[in-house]
Amino acid sequence: MKNYIKHHPWEIIEEGFDPSLNRVSESIFSLGNGRMGQRGTFEEDYSGDTHQGSYVAGVYYPDKTRVGWWKNGYPEYFAKVLNAPSWIGIHIKVQGDVLDLAACKVSEFRRVLDMKRGTLNRSFTASYPDGKTVRVEATRFCSMDAGEVGAIRYRLTPVNFSAPATIRLDIDADVVNQDSNYQEKFWEEVSQEAREGAALVTAQTRKTNFHVCTGMTYALQAGGKPVTGKVTANARPKYADNVVEVVLTEGEELTIFKYGVILSSENHPKDRMMKIGGEKLQAARLAGFDALFNAHQAVWAHTWELCDITIEGDVAAQQGIRFNIFQLMQTYTGKDSRLNIGPKGFTGEKYGGSTYWDTEAYCLPFYLGTSDPSVARNLLVYRYKHLPKAIENAAKLGFKDGAALYPMVTMNGEECHNEWEITFEEIHRNGAIAYAIYDYVRYTGDENYLVQYGLEVLIAISRFWSQRVNWSAARQQYVMLGVTGPNEYENNVNNNWYTNRLAVWTMKYTQQVADWVKRRDPAAFDRILSVTRFREHEERTRWNDIIAKMYFPEDRERGVFLQQDGFLDKELIAVKDLRPEDRPLNEKWSWDRILRSCFIKQADVLQGLYFFEDEFDLESIRRNFDFYEPMTVHESSLSPCVHVILASRLGYTEKAYEMYLRTSRLDLDDYNHDTDDGCHITSMAGTWMSVVKGFGGMRVRDGKLHFAPFMPDHWTSYSFRLEFRDRVVRVKVNRDKTETILESGEPIEIVMNGKSVVLEPRQATVKV
């Protein structure tokens, strides 16, 4: 855990330059706009430890490297998130000396992420070994308004000298992935072009043949007037630049504006990309930095209006929650149903692939609560579009008749992860996709989604479950063998309670939905019958038999559900009894030892109790929480939020707050020593849930918002807004009272601490 980020309600601040923290900062100070993103690296050269990372949504490489034994049904490839051509380079040489913070004496270094406006601001004073000193102030952003445009304003002042200098502004597509075997490169030359004032490079990805056109243009200014100088334009394979010769005058600020455009062949015809790129560059330069910036920050202002959470009395907590919301909003905007939310967003390339069950289980509630329903709907449609591939995937494994197994990790609907214990066995993800449909409809009331898309997906998933269980003659019950639950610290177990529960729930819910669609829209139902070849009577009979005779492991003596059949054979040890030097287990213990231990990576039985809490009485939830939580190491970033929500419900307020701290500042404080690889984007949604569903006790039951707030001891007040069925409801929790305000929309009935209240427009309802 680190503690170097200065606390501030709206800014993330690093003061003083510590090269050993540089990669962590590069992750934290990342920018994005849903289409592209950029780590918080330097514009100028840096010969120290850095991970220059640019990313373009949807662009990946299918790595087919094989090690060891391949088994039948294994995925074809492992998708690598690709480090993309870099557009930010501003390389400065003064009298032939490169400006490089690793070679200069650096003072007054400050890196600030302005979350309100969505900019990265960096300033420093650098002295060359010979004493020449420059002052730099740089600001950049990836436009939330114009998704393919980025802009930089780079102010350079020679403090104590005048001298000739060159400024090289480039596009570099000769990049290498961090996880590349043998330093293999994944980008191949297509074309490049450099002329005075602009440079463009189109490169294509190996095997996948995505084309990405990256271009830049620029303007130089001093004293409010354009600066001109001799320009050399250079191009070579995968690279293009302009080198501008200028004369720096002591004390006079030179401002460099650099504009980048990044186009993907997912959005433009390949043969026109260079042309469109050129046009967009020209438009950006004509608009200029200020106009681009104003449009960009206007989008952020609007975004914050809906999604901000305020916390009073605890600046660190305020900073933490806003950082999480900021990163989520710049990772996924919901405008493009082909995109999804990668676990690292645009902040790193670890965990190749873009989509995990994280999206359905953790991110969906966030976007439901903070954005137009179309954003969440697009996340669901993404999976609907992948249904044929999910059916194909299941067929590869031997399932039939339209059963679907959604991939554990995917880019385009195909499985792109390659560990059998995950891809074949961590099948609870399929249930999360079904549950997300339920969750979406419960929140939005958009039942039409079920008719249009939902039921087809539900039928396919139920079919999978019904084939995945088998009859145990020994037990005279159905069992589910060989699965991996959410707790990945156990693999290939039998009868994971959570998975069994999710399977049975899916088969029940699918039938409810089928009945509803049949009643509501018989023609649509007939269409679905025919598309899915649903043998209604036969399949439902099988499903109902499984629902009636499914086996669920439990320990009746303790009154707890068992994570899996063998759980009680383990040595049951509390995390608090581990030696500190054994933590985190995933760094200190062998995989063998972890697998055989009782220690739980993230909520597993408890994930089920969170999903299905209304099916269990509070005392059952308490017994299970009391049994499992002490053995949970929370080494998945997805773990704490579920515990916050349950602990809040159980009145374990201290525990809830302790868990909240782990999730809200996970990356800012580099809690798990891994932020250098990128931020934990998907788990950030869990932080939002911790406040809203945990502390705020928000639930939706029978189409109504319910709240049961409590106040962490350390705070004075907190507030959040919810977008809910054409209303915006604001909840402000104070120590002595809770205010609920309907900020827009028609009057609405809500339930506060069990009591119904009707909210009228713009009228605060106070509950003491």
Place this chain on the structure above:
Amino acid sequence: MKNYIKHHPWEIIEEGFDPSLNRVSESIFSLGNGRMGQRGTFEEDYSGDTHQGSYVAGVYYPDKTRVGWWKNGYPEYFAKVLNAPSWIGIHIKVQGDVLDLAACKVSEFRRVLDMKRGTLNRSFTASYPDGKTVRVEATRFCSMDAGEVGAIRYRLTPVNFSAPATIRLDIDADVVNQDSNYQEKFWEEVSQEAREGAALVTAQTRKTNFHVCTGMTYALQAGGKPVTGKVTANARPKYADNVVEVVLTEGEELTIFKYGVILSSENHPKDRMMKIGGEKLQAARLAGFDALFNAHQAVWAHTWELCDITIEGDVAAQQGIRFNIFQLMQTYTGKDSRLNIGPKGFTGEKYGGSTYWDTEAYCLPFYLGTSDPSVARNLLVYRYKHLPKAIENAAKLGFKDGAALYPMVTMNGEECHNEWEITFEEIHRNGAIAYAIYDYVRYTGDENYLVQYGLEVLIAISRFWSQRVNWSAARQQYVMLGVTGPNEYENNVNNNWYTNRLAVWTMKYTQQVADWVKRRDPAAFDRILSVTRFREHEERTRWNDIIAKMYFPEDRERGVFLQQDGFLDKELIAVKDLRPEDRPLNEKWSWDRILRSCFIKQADVLQGLYFFEDEFDLESIRRNFDFYEPMTVHESSLSPCVHVILASRLGYTEKAYEMYLRTSRLDLDDYNHDTDDGCHITSMAGTWMSVVKGFGGMRVRDGKLHFAPFMPDHWTSYSFRLEFRDRVVRVKVNRDKTETILESGEPIEIVMNGKSVVLEPRQATVKV
């Protein structure tokens, strides 16, 4: 299954050239001599489908390619058996046209492996498109006498033309591995040298820096007289040759003798290898083909004297058993305790690594029975030498105090396989290494081995078991969680009966041995105490507690031991009820489906009943055999032999013979469609065991050989010899009687069908 090899008692014969079978034949017709080996590829060019493979014992490459997630404790690398520089090339051009069987019309093609003499003989007539026809007769061998030398006699006759020709005799170190990612090459240049009459290339392996010096010299003869011609000597990185210009005369045979030497830096100082290589080449050429051949075949004659098994009345069976013995004897000679037996020997590069538990469980009994005891002893010493690395390996996984976990696959004592479910969990291999010590001492009576080496290894393995189990509070017994048994069609199971049994047995046997050493040689015992830091009282107390309270899964109702805790939750289906199109499962089913099925790859519970048969009554063995065998798919080449041995004991003679057929001609008939990758060398020892321990009923009890032979219906008689405690005992089983002959050594008491008999020298004892 294929059926193209002609039956013959001493020869493996392919008649007619079928390119689609070429890779299979290349495997079958492989030659080796314990130090090096060569697939049965062609000397001349061949542009068709081929896998040119040369191998040098002990030379490997540690592939560190990483895919997906790496876990703590994972091995550093995956060892690749390296395809080594080729010494066999004889490239012929007639009037500029390359002799290439893929481009010529081929007739009278014949490839013969002469097992008696250890030679590969190949002959064919090839016609060029323009009608030029040549006749070739080639013989080659890897000398069993001079382990670093190979020789070829290549007779070339122009049938219908006279013309100038060139003969290029080369050494080619620019080879690529079959399983190389991105066609990466593992050999790097060191030096090369070509002069008239000889060429030498030294290349080194990447990362491991093994040097291999490969050289060749040659002589040309016609009509018994030397042929000379213009010679060009060429050398370039990783390559050297001589090109000889000759004139072919119609009907006149040109004989090319090519001699190869292959030196490894494991046996020679790197800086002297080119010099030594040159000297060895000269010596080989001076000795000449005939002398080298005579010395080579003399070794084979001696070898066959001890190890031959004769079968009368079934030529296919006779050919099969000899092929297995032949391959084993040319793979491992027992002269070098740094070497071991790779699953593919020198016939292919699949299953990187040289040593598996196959050696202890399958190969050891073969070498015990057929070779000087020093050969088997060297196999044990190999593991003794690796003890420090096995302790290191266990420590990496979190075991302590000198516990050893031997690797699943190794080259030099380090684990070099990389699937967690195998390397961390298939720990029964550790027990096989303990059992091999017992097996060796039981057979040879060499108790001194225990004092010198055995006890140290046993203590380290017992320590591992005692730390690997854990106490189950729920069962009030010790359990062993997260293991993979010999049946790799189940992974990460709890309480694999075989592994639990082996663990308890090891802890018992270690204590017996400790008591014996303490009594016999107290000084040695003290030395071992001190070397191993054995806390005798404390550790034995723990072991005895585990021995007393270990849990063994069983089904009391059926009276069978359970393969693992969850076995009865599976759908129990007999193999015979599978559809033929589902077989073999490992080609037709997904890994997911296989893991969840009841189908067994190879003996698992039955492996335990084979090892510890004296601990169980015959009816227990029968119940388990009757339960498990019908669910066994025998998709490991190691499976059938254990079933032959048990079936023979149970009087299931038909079943025993059926299983025997699967093992004895597995490669000759390409039973599993995978011989193209190489032969199944280690399982060949199982064939020998099938005859000797299965049909012959051979056992060693209380230092005496026991026999209980039966005769398969299809045979007239069979015989085998055993090297046993300074005697050679020959057993000949006829339909009506069994003859036992003491061929050398002092009188010895044996037990035939339960009755003691004393064998006198050279006097046949006949039992009707």
